[in-house]
Amino acid sequence: MKKKLICMLLTAAAAASLTACGGDGSNDSPSASDSSNAAAEQTSSNGAADASAEDSSEGGYKLDKIVMVVDGTLTASVDNGQAELEKQWEEAVGVDLEIQQLDHSGYIDAVGRLFASGDYPDVMIMPADMFAQYLPTGLLWDMTEAYDNADFQKRMLLPEINEALKVKGGGRLYGFAPTYGNGCVTYVKKAWLDALDINADDIKTYDDYYNMLLRFHNEDPDGNGVNGDTYGVVAAGFVGNEAPYINYLPEFWQDAYPGILQGEDGVWYDGFQTEETRAALLRLQQAYAEGAIDPETLTASTKIAREKWFSNDQTGSSGVFTYWAGRWYQTLTDSFVKNDVDAELVQLPPIQEVGAYINREAPVWVIIDDGDGDNSREQAIFDAFFETMMDGDVVQTLWTYGAEDVHWSIHAEEFSTNADDPDKRKDYSYEEGVFHLRPSINDPNSMWTKNLFDPNLVVCELTNGYGDPSELMAAGNKFFAENSKDAPMSPVSETYTNESGTLYDAKLAVITEVVIKGGDVDAAMQTYVSTVGGTIDQCLSELNGQ
Amino acid sequence: MRKRKDIITSTGVTVHQKPLKLRIWNNRGYYLMFLPVFIFVIIMNYWPMLGVRYAFYDYKPVGEPSWVGLAHFTKMFSTTAFWVAFRNTLELSIMRLLISTFASVVVSVFLNEMGNLMAKKVLQTIIYLPHFMSWAVVASIFSLLLSPSSTGMVNGWLKDLGILARDQAGIYFLADTKLWRPIFYIINTWKETGWGTIIFLATLSGINPELYEAADIDGASRMQKIRYVTLPALNNTIITVLILNLAKVMNMFEPIFVLYNNAVYSVSDVIATYIYRQTFAIALPNYGYSTATGLFRSLVGGALVLICNQISKKTRGRGII
Numbered sequence: 001m002k003k004k005l006i007c008m009l010l011t012a013a014a015a016a017s018l019t020a021c022g023g024d025g026s027n028d029s030p031s032a033s034d035s036s037n038a039a040a041e042q043t044s045s046n047g048a049a050d051a052s053a054e055d056s057s058e059g060g061y062k063l064d065k066i067v068m069v070v071d072g073t074l075t076a077s078v079d080n081g082q083a084e085l086e087k088q089w090e091e092a093v094g095v096d097l098e099i100q101q102l103d104h105s106g107y108i109d110a111v112g113r114l115f116a117s118g119d120y121p122d123v124m125i126m127p128a129d130m131f132a133q134y135l136p137t138g139l140l141w142d143m144t145e146a147y148d149n150a151d152f153q154k155r156m157l158l159p160e161i162n163e164a165l166k167v168k169g170g171g172r173l174y175g176f177a178p179t180y181g182n183g184c185v186t187y188v189k190k191a192w193l194d195a196l197d198i199n200a201d202d203i204k205t206y207d208d209y210y211n212m213l214l215r216f217h218n219e220d221p222d223g224n225g226v227n228g229d230t231y232g233v234v235a236a237g238f239v240g241n242e243a244p245y246i247n248y249l250p251e252f253w254q255d256a257y258p259g260i261l262q263g264e265d266g267v268w269y270d271g272f273q274t275e276e277t278r279a280a281l282l283r284l285q286q287a288y289a290e291g292a293i294d295p296e297t298l299t300a301s302t303k304i305a306r307e308k309w310f311s312n313d314q315t316g317s318s319g320v321f322t323y324w325a326g327r328w329y330q331t332l333t334d335s336f337v338k339n340d341v342d343a344e345l346v347q348l349p350p351i352q353e354v355g356a357y358i359n360r361e362a363p364v365w366v367i368i369d370d371g372d373g374d375n376s377r378e379q380a381i382f383d384a385f386f387e388t389m390m391d392g393d394v395v396q397t398l399w400t401y402g403a404e405d406v407h408w409s410i411h412a413e414e415f416s417t418n419a420d421d422p423d424k425r426k427d428y429s430y431e432e433g434v435f436h437l438r439p440s441i442n443d444p445n446s447m448w449t450k451n452l453f454d455p456n457l458v459v460c461e462l463t464n465g466y467g468d469p470s471e472l473m474a475a476g477n478k479f480f481a482e483n484s485k486d487a488p489m490s491p492v493s494e495t496y497t498n499e500s501g502t503l504y505d506a507k508l509a510v511i512t513e514v515v516i517k518g519g520d521v522d523a524a525m526q527t528y529v530s531t532v533g534g535t536i537d538q539c540l541s542e543l544n545g546q
Numbered sequence: 547m548r549k550r551k552d553i554i555t556s557t558g559v560t561v562h563q564k565p566l567k568l569r570i571w572n573n574r575g576y577y578l579m580f581l582p583v584f585i586f587v588i589i590m591n592y593w594p595m596l597g598v599r600y601a602f603y604d605y606k607p608v609g610e611p612s613w614v615g616l617a618h619f620t621k622m623f624s625t626t627a628f629w630v631a632f633r634n635t636l637e638l639s640i641m642r643l644l645i646s647t648f649a650s651v652v653v654s655v656f657l658n659e660m661g662n663l664m665a666k667k668v669l670q671t672i673i674y675l676p677h678f679m680s681w682a683v684v685a686s687i688f689s690l691l692l693s694p695s696s697t698g699m700v701n702g703w704l705k706d707l708g709i710l711a712r713d714q715a716g717i718y719f720l721a722d723t724k725l726w727r728p729i730f731y732i733i734n735t736w737k738e739t740g741w742g743t744i745i746f747l748a749t750l751s752g753i754n755p756e757l758y759e760a761a762d763i764d765g766a767s768r769m770q771k772i773r774y775v776t777l778p779a780l781n782n783t784i785i786t787v788l789i790l791n792l793a794k795v796m797n798m799f800e801p802i803f804v805l806y807n808n809a810v811y812s813v814s815d816v817i818a819t820y821i822y823r824q825t826f827a828i829a830l831p832n833y834g835y836s837t838a839t840g841l842f843r844s845l846v847g848g849a850l851v852l853i854c855n856q857i858s859k860k861t862r863g864r865g866i867i
Contacts, residue, residue: 109826115607116833130829137608137830228713229696241827291715295694298721299807316697501827505627508808516721516809531626 061380065096068385069111069124072104073363074452076402080441084403085451092394095384115139120368122381128361129242131175132168132490133497140174141369146382147173152390155460161362162459168489175364176386178399179457183359183484184247185325185476186350187332188212191342192221192319200346206283206353209251213292216319224315231294233320234309236302238284238511241504244358244487248322252287254353256280258507260496260539261488268491268543270536272507273529278521281514288515294318298516306332312339320348325357325484326454329476334446337424347479356485365389392463400462401437402451408437408466417445435466449473493542499535506532601838606830618838628839630812631820635843638727638802638816639795642734647788649735650742655776657743658750659768673740681737685804688733694718721809730805730814742787749783750776785861789854796847817843 076085082099089097100121102110108130114121126134134140147162161180166173193200196215203209213232220227235248239258246253256276262268271277287293294300294316300308309321310332323332329347336343350356365386367378388395401408412432417439418424424445430436437448449470455462456477496503510528513519553563563569570577601618603611622628653673660666676684691699694716701716710716719725753775761771799818806814817839825836855865 106826108829109831112607112826112829112831116605133829134608137606139608231695289715295715295718295721298718298809299689313697316693316695497828497830498832500829501824501831502625502627504827505808505811505823509811512721512809516718 061376063095063377063380063384065098066123066381066385067098067100067121069100069102069114069121070452071102071107071125071127073125074099074101075449076407076451077101077442081403081406084406085398088403089395089398092398093384093388123365123367123385125363125365126175127242127363128181129490131364131366132492133500134366135169135174135492136494138371139368141367141375141378142169142172142174143176143367143378143382143386144171144173146379146386147176150382150390151387152392152460155390155392155463157461158459164486164489165362165364168492175366177362177364178389178459179362179453180459181360181362181487182325182454182457183244183357183480183487184250184322185357185480185483186251186320186322186348187329188346188348189221189319189342190344190346192216193346195221195223200348203348203351205351206251206254209348209351210287210292213287213320214290217291221319222314222317226315228291229315231316231318232287232292233297233322234294234300234305234318235297235322236300236305238297238515239507243490244360247358247360249284249293250322250354250357251351252283253280254283255355257488259488260491260493260536260543262491262543268540270540271488272510273525273536278525281511281521281524284511284515285518285521289518298512306335310335310339310341312341314341325480326456326477327449327470327473330449330470330472333472338445347476350483357480357483358487359480359484360487361490390458390460392460394464396453396458396460396462397464397466399452400450400455400458401466402448406438406441407448407451408435410435413438415439417447437470491539491543493539495535495542496539499532499539503532503535598837598841600834601841603834604832605834605837606832608830611834614834618832618835619842621835622839622842627811627815627820628817631815631817634814635796635798635816635818638730638814639798640792641727642731642798643788643791643795645731646735646738646742647784647791649739651746651780651784653739654743654746654750654780655772657747658776659772670740670743673743675740676737677741679737681800681804684733684737688729688805689720692719692729694721718809720805721807723810723813726806726810726813730801733805734801745787746780746783749780753779782862785858789858792854793847793851795850796843 074082076082078101082101086097086099102114108127111124111126111130120139144166153159158180161177162173165175165177169175188200188203190200193212196219198212198215203212210232215221216230216232218228220230222230233249238249239245240248243259244257245259246257254276256274256279257271258277258280259271260268261271284293288295288297294308296308297305305321306323309317311317321332325347329345333343333345336345367381367385370377389399390396397404397408405411409430410433412430412434414427414429415438416425416427418426428436440446440448447470450473454473454477455467456474506528509531510524513524513527514521552560554560564572600611602613602615604614604617605611657666657670660669690697692701693699694701696702696716698716700719701710704710704717705712705714717725719729757775757779758771761775766774796817798816799822802814802816802819803822806819821836821839821843824839825831825833859865
């Protein structure tokens, strides 16, 4: 009897769970109902754009509040003066601003969960890959006209960045890039070059580069008297999991691009299955086997690779590290200083085989469409958020440098960093009216460098004359601008969106088989084709309109 | 007229059972106390189960869920990576369970035999401590110790001992498909053996001392006492621990997630990590597929529980549920 009762209960529970799906879609799945409607409900419920607040004075829409979702690129975090930033933004724009800053490394996942639970923000940042996958969903507002008619067009320095985004959107603009993408350049420790009597100017080809790496590994560049306890280069993985994939080891990948990309003839193809990729894998295989690459590259995160590179103990470190240009030139240098390691870095011009470093697709800011067919709310958000973001003055300065008298100031003041350490102490003194950055709030021994935008990367210039005070940062950006080319456009395909995780796993399987295990590249590629070849064909078929 | 049910008590007395409503009313105080727990369990444990319906839907962060029937299951069963993860889940979990149970029994018996109480307590404390370290910390420690680079301690020892040549590259223990599993079992045993001894030590402390005295009188040696008194007394506990843990074999995630990498997916990827990558590594995940995989995992876990229960009935004469 008991068993029968349990069976009946279990059956009833299973039936209840299934019949719950059979009802009206609008009722049974509010969390993932039509994106537009859900967004509308959300914005209505949280009061971000209360319909009752319509202002007919300009025939527009009066916003009470903007909810913004951002990743770790906003350096004015909660413990780093974000409240002051919000307050000053609200004073300048006259709209309440709520910043929801999500964990940087888990951003894509966190945004997915946010949407699935029906919490749609008004504006948010999206990396290029993510943007490409959300483009066909109908969630993003078409801001083409708003962008074309924006006031900031008068100050536009780099119109081609957003024009390229229009191409991606089939002639329409669904996301605004306030900066260009930036990319990675190869840094070499000057002290190691000097120790081995290597002239950076002589590193022009892959052979030169590779020989330098081998010497860093086989000789004693850190001067600890032991040969072979250092490496040539370290990176966070042999291939990245987001476009442009190859930016941490460009000298090995060279002209290979292990992703789906569009050829000059307009036809999409799988760059992973090309001869260029096979050649790159063999270069990586050789370098791994000969110690030119730190073996921990396989498992290292960007943080681990970075910290290993500027570690206080240089044993086990590497001479070369390819990392972000501009601000990171300054930050890496500061990290060496902090760790009492010789801080001079050389930015290596791209070797002949690389030609140019890759400028990744720019991250974009999007407006979530409420799907009510009326654009007034979205236009109001554009005016309040995007127009001011590029106003060239007060608000652009907030996004570029942070809050006044918190992150930067124009008032006379004196301060010191590392005040307790005579060797590292640095004194600063500024007169009234001189723009300057202040010490970082959560690390008073480091100077604040920027907030959301790198001042050298923005598409519209600052008109108040608050230029970038960091020489290294400016030099880094200039170097990158002179030595970079644009990354290939990310594919927009439903199958690719659904299967990108599986495709990435399949690529990693090939890379580890060849590079780590020394396996045969053709056999590994054959496995790749037999595993995901059908999926790739399906993606290409969708992309090429077949 | 409804027939009242008769029940026979343990003393053999036949009593008439009162109607259910009357029994509930008579015990209303207890039912009232139970009510909050019941509501909590329904809301927190059973209500979320309604989400299993999404295993039959395409359900993405954006857009209306759409019915796809068994499409996710078809895809799952035709995916090599899923079956690799399924096989690994069973192999890793069961091996881990057997090794850690065996280690716990051995250490428990050893501790039980220790005469020096102070040494016993110190040793117990030392072996319990790793259990309280998070898997993330444990993984960091062992990654450093086993690092293939010149700073890796174990590779350094191998070179000092002449097992590896000075100019030879270090062994990448955590990226070698042949070594990963043994390393995983060692780390797991180091971390969890101490904690696992608690229940066995409790059982050992309950063994009647007269059994040992009788064995002494019979002239049994220490090893004979362990073999003929201690281990038989532990049998039931060992089986109970094995059965209870066998029901959890499908749930393994954290120790794998912090220790595995793409070079060893073929021997380390389990269903939970497979689901994680399918859900969190892509911008627009299909929660429907993740739910289908999770549902399959739960069904297998449920089946294991029932099998364990049957085994328990046969070996111990009574079930565990």
